[in-house]
Amino acid sequence: MNTIYNKSSKSASNNTIKQLSTSEFSKWDCYVKNHPQGSFFHLSGWKEVISKSFNHDCYFLYVEIDGKISGVLPLVEVKSKLFGHALISTPFCVYGGAIADTPELVRQLEQQACQLAEKLSVDYLELRYQEKQESSLLLKQAHSxxxxxxxxxxxxxxxxxxxxxxxxxxxxxxxxxxxxxxxxxxxxxxxxxxxxxxxxxxxxxxxxxxxxxxxxxxxxxxxxxxxxxxxxxxxxxxxxxxxxxxxxxxxxxxxxxxxxxxxxxxxxxxxxxxxxxxxxxxxxxxxxxxxxxxxxxxxxxxxxxxxSLYYYYHLVNATELPNLSPNNPKYKLFIQLWQKLPLKVSQLVGPFLSKFLG
The missing domain is CATH 3.40.630.30 (Gcn5-related N-acetyltransferase (GNAT))
Structure with missing residues (x-):
């Protein structure tokens, strides 16, 4: 685990924000399953799957009040020379973003994510919400x-x-x-x-x-x-x-x-x-x-x-919103060449690229 981020910090309202450890998986999942905006893609299991499958650093943050989880935000750092450097909630998933007991706690988790993105010096932070947020972050609506x-x-x-x-x-x-x-x-x-x-x-x-x-x-x-x-x-x-x-x-x-x-x-x-x-x-x-x-x-x-899905961004080193869509003209030749590959070759080479296309 990358230690650039402190495992626990105090927010402005004196709530404790921590990083998820294995011992808290069941509490995290119980919170997700009982939250109206909780999804399969918020579950703690993604931390294990992504770490084991792609070796990406995971920062699963949660708010604790009086010993109880009151909000969660799964984050994963994806770093590639070809496709850029990002902090995402959650890569390989269609939904993500912070869920919490109150909008104020959601904003606190977002603020913590922005600070972490700056410490990691990523190109951008991306939060994938199902619902519109009262957020000051940049909004992109390209998917439904x-x-x-x-x-x-x-x-x-x-x-x-x-x-x-x-x-x-x-x-x-x-x-x-x-x-x-x-x-x-x-x-x-x-x-x-x-x-x-x-x-x-x-x-x-x-x-x-x-x-x-x-x-x-x-x-x-x-x-x-x-x-x-x-x-x-x-x-x-x-x-x-x-x-x-x-x-x-x-x-x-x-x-x-x-x-x-x-x-x-x-x-x-x-x-x-x-x-x-x-x-x-x-x-x-x-x-x-x-x-x-x-x-x-x-x-x-x-x-x-x-x-409509609501994807929010905080730009750190990037100067514009990312576009990793297959419709991006700069990927047109790559796609055409990839379609001509023998299946076995695509199975062999594909995983070295797909791990960064979260």
Missing amino acids: TFGFALAEDNEKILASIKKKQRAVIRHSLKNELSFSLEQGKSNLADFYQLLSTSYRNLGTPIFSKNYFDNLVDVFGDNIDIAVIKNKDNQLSSAVMNFYFNEQVLPYYGGGNDSARGLKSADYMYYQVMCNASEKGYRWYDFGRSKNDSGPYKYKKNWGMEPK
């Missing part, structure tokens, strides 16, 4: 999130989906596809093969398989993996799902060239919805997409309304 309530049974779920997309799902149900949903690592190899293929085809560096191993190890029963095969038992689509409170989040998904014709991704997401509903989950979080992108339009086709 999608979701909807899950009905009690399969037919009602299907009926709640927009008509055009509902027809696609009905088509997929006739394609003799198989659906396997497993906890643990029994589906992990097939999932990684399909995700790697999808990432390579998009021109995006894939994470190491070790990262997904660590996610399963750390979050256990709160993760499962769905794999779709065709009638000849050949792979088509796969997704890794996260579960938090009453929510299911299909987070990492991909497929091969057969997916489009078989409508296997549409089939898969519908099956994930139905399975989650049967287990008592009531909200389907379809995740983040860049505004007006292809995935953004695809999710709207399901009948889900976009909800």
Whole structure:
């Protein structure tokens, strides 16, 4: 752990701000699960996953009042000569930012994060909020999130989906596809093969398989993996799902060239919805997409309304807001070259780059 930051400090209102230690993981997670803005991406397990998978320094801050946690802010330092130096809440996650008992405590945690960003001499601090904040930090709104309530049974779920997309799902149900949903690592190899293929085809560096191993190890029963095969038992689509409170989040998904014709991704997401509903989950979080992108339009086709995300920044050494989007023209040639790589090469080289694309 980088010792540049003091493990505990006093705020202006005499609240103690500390760094999370292993002994406090359960208290931290209890707070997150009971906070209305708490998310899967605020959980303490990310500290272990990110440290083990990428060797990034983690600074998980919390406010303590009378021995009780009253606010949390997970932060990770990501440092790269190619992509810059940042302090982020939380990299590899779509949500983050401070959550606390009061707006004043949120601002105190933000202030502490700004001070830490300056001590670390990063390019910028990035806080990924779901809700608009009364913050003095710079705001960027380039992404939206999608979701909807899950009905009690399969037919009602299907009926709640927009008509055009509902027809696609009905088509997929006739394609003799198989659906396997497993906890643990029994589906992990097939999932990684399909995700790697999808990432390579998009021109995006894939994470190491070790990262997904660590996610399963750390979050256990709160993760499962769905794999779709065709009638000849050949792979088509796969997704890794996260579960938090009453929510299911299909987070990492991909497929091969057969997916489009078989409508296997549409089939898969519908099956994930139905399975989650049967287990008592009531909200389907379809995740983040860049505004007006292809995935953004695809999710709207399901009948889900976009909800803007609020990403706030404090610039330290940077002079302008970061733009690591694939739509950035300076990455165009890189993406085109990456799409031409053999799959095995992309799996070998990708992890050296993806660890900095948080």
